[in-house]
Amino acid sequence: MTTTLASPTQSYIAREDAWGAHNYRPLDLVVAEAHGAWVTDVEGRCYLDCLSAYSAVNQGHGHPRLLRALTEQAARVTLTSRAFRNDQLGAFCKDLAQRCGMDMVLPMNTGAEAVETAIKAARRWGYRTKGIPHDQATIIAFTNNFHGRTTTLVGFSSEPTYRADFGPFAPGFVLVPFGDLDAVQAAITPHTCAVLVEPIQCEAGVIIPPDGFLRELAALCRAHDVLLIADEIQTGLGRTGRMFACDHDDVVPDMYVLGKALSGGFYPVSAVVSRREVLGVFEPGSHGSTYGGNPLGCAVAREALAVIDDERLVERSAALGAWLLRQLETLRHPAIKAVRGRGLMCAIELHEAARPYCEALQAHGVLCKETHGTVIRLSPPLVASEEDLAWAVEQLRGVFAA
């Protein structure tokens, strides 16, 4: 026997690689189904999902309530465009605004579009309310940020991989080191309209800022009439053990940017949530999106928010996350440099490349993805059971057996 038959997994991979652009480097498993915290591949192998589609499936895969909301709404009407009103948009905006303690919602689809929307709102507010001279507004962001992949957003990324040969980039952004309040203070000028921050830098490797940083940042912004934009696309909606990661510092930003778990993995829904004074800068025609605010997305997102409340996912994230972090702290292995976490956003930082460890964990039935080269992020769905997580810890002990 000299010919080897390709496994089903290999043939799926070969076809995808032949016909799809190679802008990702996924782990070599091909998912066929997923329910709750568990996924099954095309060969019937089961894995505990410890990535949750970058925290988009906080509510767990295929949540039955979201499936019902999706199919019932899909049978009624899916898309009107904003040329006409639909009977779902108002209720979604009201639910989300009230949850955020804000006045208004501007719905979009992907996270990157919502960040772009926040940038537009901040600049207009800067010109029309703060009185910044035309086309002079600047926004302060942080090194190692991740806000999405549009040309404007990668233009102020500090990560060469995200930027290389995509320029020229939009001006108007200033980068300062994450967590460095003095640097923010020094960067603020009369032309600064906003500071854009991730309360925890998840893609950068789950970087948690120094205690009090967000609180002092919010005070600094207030003192200088600068808007604080919190990109909570990954940290929001329970992931860090509070509804928003800003809550850990008792901070209410001027704008929340939300996405990912806002629709529990069923449909891309993102939003900017803010005060009337800020989102009021948009008049008809000044911004839009064909799918933004569509009835299907609105129905799913409302249910996704209700599931977070009804299943007490924020409290679960806090309790399970605290337990998981304590377990991670007991791992002893020469490759481990540090462990950290807040709620169910946990990470193991290594002295070496994390990819081989993620592949070893995959072989043990645990799915996670390296981030920033040397960090293993552990962010299982918030519906994972205590037993699921205890099992994951056993697998980690197997991989990190010193």
Ligand SMILES: *Cc1c(COP(=O)(O)O)cnc(C)c1O
């Ligand atoms: C994922 C993410 C984005 C981008 O969201 P997309 O839906 O991929 O465009 C922006 N900011 C943060 C913090 C994210 O985690």
